[in-house]
Amino acid sequence: MKLVDRLLLWVLSLLAVVLSLLLLLLILFPAISWLQVPAVRIAVGVLAFLCILSAIVLLLRHKPRQQEEAALVSDGENGSAYVTLSVLNDMARRIAQETEGVRTCRSKVQNNGSGVDVELEMALNPGVAVAPLAAMLQERLKGRVLEMTGIHVGKVSIMVEAAAEGKEPKPAPVEQLPGQVK
DSSP states (O other): OOHHHHHHHHHHHHHHHHHHHHHHHHHHSOOSGGGGSHHHHHHHHHHHHHHHHHHHHHHHHTOOOOOOOEEEEEEETTEEEEEEHHHHHHHHHHHHHTSTTEEEEEEEEEEOSSSEEEEEEEEEOTTOOHHHHHHHHHHHHHHHHHHHHOOOEEEEEEEEEEEOOOOOOOOOOOOOOTTOOO
């Protein structure tokens, strides 16, 4: 909402409050003879109530929308383009989960001024070497995000929370047919 629109909204709300106060004063101190009629006083009271109610509604509708933080994609003579951090967060998590050896992944993306930084927390499959996977994932994530959005990824911090232990499968029990000797 533009500044002029907000100012107009506040002025209209203030006028509605002042009008309702004037109407209430007329009800409480009826100087005019026709205001002494009970039906007229009720009508003026209802009008005062509606003025106050409209002021409240105007002020509540003005509630500014909280904008989600975003990263700048491009800025030119035709305008600016942004991508929200939640979109970049989903993109980073998806890229990480598509990587072979990654079992689960959580991600967090933050603005760094010239682009974004990414933090990944993940669990790996059994037997996956952490260092080569982390280096490959860092480069892959930077390249794919830059390719898809044009946004530069600064740091990609990776925290491996758990590597699944290799469990050997239990041997299936062999069923014995009746009459067979063990």
